[in-house]
Amino acid sequence: MELTDTTRKDGSPGAVLMLQGTASDVGKSVVTAALCRIFGQDGYRTAPFKSQNMALNSYVTADGKEIGRAQGMQAEACGIEATTDMNPILIKPTGDMHSQIVVHGRPLAHMSATDYRSRFLPEAKDTVLEALDRLRGQYDIVVMEGAAAEINLKDRDIVNMNLAGWADAPVLLVADIDRGGVFAFLVGTLELLEPHERQRVKGFIINKFRGDLSLLQPGLDWLEERTGIPVLGVLPYIPDIRIEAEDSVVLDELTAKGQSSPEADIDIAVIRYPRISNFTDFDPLQEERDVRVRFITKAADLGHPDVIILPGTKDTIGDLQYLRSQGFDLAIAAAVESGDAQLAGICGGYQMLGKMLHDPEAADGGVAREEEGLGYLPVATTFAKEKRTVRVTGRVADHSPLLLSAESRCLLAAGEPIPVEGYEIHMGQSRSLKGEQMAPVFKLGPDGEQPAAEGWGTLDGRIWGTYLHGVFHNDRLRRLWLDWIRESKGLRPVKETFSASGLKEQEFDRVASLVREHLDLERVYQIMGISAKTV
The missing domain is CATH 3.40.50.880 (Class I glutamine amidotransferase (GATase) domain)
Structure with missing residues (x-):
């Protein structure tokens, strides 16, 4: 399929799919990137979207605007240039209680958390939905990344279930089994949702699994029976993922890895x-x-x-x-x-x-x-x-x-x-x-x-x-x-090296291949209401 045309030929809005997590660092951004690459491989014009991002690891678009690095990376997985529509609001913490607020790639103001909620969020809905509407007018699929359930922020939420409702988006819930308590995380997250919000959750994705799947199966059966929601895939733990991280929590792992790694020249x-x-x-x-x-x-x-x-x-x-x-x-x-x-x-x-x-x-x-x-x-x-x-x-x-x-x-x-x-x-x-x-x-x-x-x-x-x-x-x-x-x-020079950009492309394909192997993509397409044969 030719992917260079930037408008949908029938004028209808593109499909949306939202990934939410049971906690931070469950691998939601990487799974989103993998789906972006898979949908593109299957012939769909695909774009990422996250309405509001909090990160210090940012990305500069081709027109000189600033967005969260995760959405920049995900746009690269899609094979497209990133725009501020993919992350219209970026929060950059400058202290424990204050942040710089970046809107469509430009600094708006420094605000306290209280001021942000009281002064900015009531006006943010239009900014978010206008950006999403533009993307849906240009792409066949928009893969939306949410966050974990945050009950204390729910009344003015613009990134999770409120947004899913505004966009009428089905939600896939991603959980990390490697940290333990995966069933408690999934069931507990559902318990935090209102009935109409739970109805939006169309599937679970269990991430970072290592071990014998047959030993996990009784738990998966129990989970599906308890919740009525299917487990769409159990994704393997992928060591040394060479895809740019955004959340600074990954630095804990890098700090430990660097201290324990063998001596190098x-x-x-x-x-x-x-x-x-x-x-x-x-x-x-x-x-x-x-x-x-x-x-x-x-x-x-x-x-x-x-x-x-x-x-x-x-x-x-x-x-x-x-x-x-x-x-x-x-x-x-x-x-x-x-x-x-x-x-x-x-x-x-x-x-x-x-x-x-x-x-x-x-x-x-x-x-x-x-x-x-x-x-x-x-x-x-x-x-x-x-x-x-x-x-x-x-x-x-x-x-x-x-x-x-x-x-x-x-x-x-x-x-x-x-x-x-x-x-x-x-x-x-x-x-x-x-x-x-x-x-x-x-x-x-x-x-x-x-x-x-x-x-x-x-x-x-x-x-x-x-x-x-x-x-x-x-x-x-x-x-x-x-x-x-x-x-x-x-020491003698080494001279030989590798291609950083080439390695990134290889990683997108490697992770996408593993996700494709372990995720029920046919059901994912059905959840979005589209078919791989009707591009």
Whole structure:
């Protein structure tokens, strides 16, 4: 089927299917992505949708707007460009009780949880339904992702059963058996629903199962008899899913994995502060066979890494203060002074490496303040209300601190540029203070614009920072940088690497294949009221 036409030929709205979870991190986003890929493989134009998302790991659309990374990832699974209609409302926490509210990709305001419920949610229904209606007018199927049942928020719900009712959407309930208590989770969730809401639940999906299905079958029979709702599939536990995660709860697993993983030639420590954002920047590094990535929360765990990275954050000054309170500043200084570790900063981490941070308009963390930076790079950052969200392309700068490997020097001598692409998403603007022995990291710009110097680093490559998210998704650059670290340790370069984008496509297909094998797709199509033969 030809999938390029963006309007439904008969003018009728596309089918909808909603996935809700019994708890956070039950795998709902991954199952949604798998269904997006499956429906596309079966010839349906498919799009994801989540009306309201709370996440610090966000995604920049082609037109420079910000949405939740899960919907961006799911759009990639569909083989389409993401738009803000797929996630019209994004909540980015800046503190325990305050968040930045992003509507159709642009910051609206900082609000407390109470203000958000009382001032914003009463007006949000139209925003949500207009976005969903546009998607249903363009696509055959819209796969809607909800959340877990939240009784305390039910009266003004715009993401779960209220939305399912507005859209007249059937609901599939996803539960995680690996964490235990799967039958209690499913039955308990149903008990929290009103009778008309329970009628919308058309099937259960049990996720992350390991073991003998015959031993589980008596429980499945009991569940179906007790609830009258069919179990549509028991999906296997899939280890090492290489699909970008959105919920920071996954960092608990990554933190434990990094601490327990076997020794590798290159040890990279990523500081995990409270408001860490866009941690998927480091996914490709975790796939390199000679690299160990550790997310650390204690200065005592820093050890003697080859690289220390300060990642992005939604609260740069707040997380810098946290970093100091935990003694990370002293541990970092000792590692840098010893000459053993390279120090890098991305986005908020880059801002921290500078001399000074000013936030007079309370643009970044919701509170007007300023803070002295760590002082490693000659830049000063001022935060403003306008957020920069843009995809950029360009090349590595000629004297970049990233191009110091033997192969890099050969490429420079031959006049061969190293292309790079990624995205920027930040409130602050950093100005150079003209430091000596420094060089820009990249030459970047939006498509069609003249590239400009971006980032800053020492000529010896020991310290550098950039606003570019996705820097390590650039395969050639990633490997050149890692091989320079190897050379500085007296190790031979590896040179061979993998395609980060190719790996992602393989993972979409792998997970979709497993879901297709273990899910009753014929019944899923019937629940949606469509047939694979009537596209």
